Amino acid sequence: MAIVFQSDNFILLNHKEIVDSHYQGKYEIRREFFNINRSFKSDNTAGVKRKRRKMSTHEKNVLLEESLQKFIHKCKLAGYFEENGNEESNQASLEEASKVHNLKCSYPVLRGENNNNECIITKLQEEEYLFPPQCRFFQNDVKKIDDFLSSGEVFDLIVIDPPWWNKYIRRVKKANRNISYDMLYNDEIADIPVGRLNSTCSIVTIWCTNNKTHLNSIMTKFIPHWKLRYVAEWLWMKVTKVGKPVCDFADEEKKQPYERIIVAVKDSEETKCLSEKIPKDIILVSTPSSIHSHKPPLSDILKLYLPENPKCLEIFARYLQPGFTSVGLEVLKLQHVSLFNRL
C-alpha cells in the first residue's frame, strides 16, 4: 500500500514498504538505508540575506513549512513517526549508501526480463541481482532507445528522472567517480522521443530539481517538444524519521527539503478528462533513503488514473518495478542483492 496516511493534499508514503511490496514477502530492502534520523545541516544563511528579493519563494516556503508541521502533527496522532525518536547522526546510513555507490562503475550494454509472477535472483556479469516479477530492462544509453525498443511500442505511464547537468554532480564526480553519474544537457534530454513513446491516454512524470533552468526547460522545451499538456506540479517532501524536513527551507536556487514532480499528459482530446481527474497540488511526504537521488516509486499513486495493467516505462531508472520497462545506464544498480535481506 503506497499511501500510508493522507490529509488534505498531503500524502505520507513509506518508501521502504513500497519497495518491499514488489518482493512478495521474500525479500526486503535493508532498513539501514532509511535511517535518516537527523536533518542535514545546510549553509542557507545567504538565503536569509536575500529574503527581500526572493520574497515569493520565501513566502511559499513559510506556508509550506507551516502546513507540513500540521500534517506531521496529524501523522503523529495517527501513530506515524517517532514522537521522541533518537536524532543520532545519519553517518551509519550514509556509510551503507557509500557501499552501494562503490558497487561498480562500468555498465556494459545488457537487456533482460523476468516474465514470471515470482521475483528471482540472477547472476549477471559475476554479480547477483534481484528481479521483481514481470519486469524488463535495457541497460543502455537512452539516446539509442529507437534501436532497442520495438518501433511502435507505446506506454501508458512514462517516468523520467533526468541526470540534469549540474555543478554539484560534476564536483562529486571529480572527487569520486562512483558516487556520481553521467549527466545530460537539457537539449539532449529534449531529444528523447517521448512524443512517440506515449499512448493516446498516457501520463508522463518528470522529476525536477529546484534549479530554475531545469524547470524552465521542462515547461518551455520538453512539454511542447514531446507534445504533452502540463497538468500539475507535485512536491516530494523529504523528512527525517522524527518528521523534520531533511534540511532547511531556502532560496529557490538552493537546496530545499523537497523536489518537484511535473505531471503531464499527452496533448490529445482523449486526455482532457484525465487531466481534470489528476489532483493539482499533491505533496508527497516520506523519509528518503541515504542513497543519492533515490526516488520513491510513484506508480501505485499514478495507477489510480491509468487503465488496468498499464504498460509503464521508466527512463534513467536505477531500479526495476513490476509492470515496468526500465531503461538507464545504471538500471540494475539498486537491484544488487547486497541491498536486500532474504526474509
Ligand SMILES: C[S@@+](CC[C@H](N)C(=O)[O-])C[C@H]1O[C@@H](n2cnc3c(N)ncnc32)[C@H](O)[C@@H]1O
Ligand atoms: C537522477 S539519476 C536516476 C535516479 C533514479 N530515478 C533512482 O531513483 O534511483 C539519473 C540516471 O540516469 C543515468 N544516465 C545518465 N546518462 C544516461 C544516458 N545517456 N542514458 C541512460 N541513462 C543515463 C545515470 O547513470 C543515472 O543513473
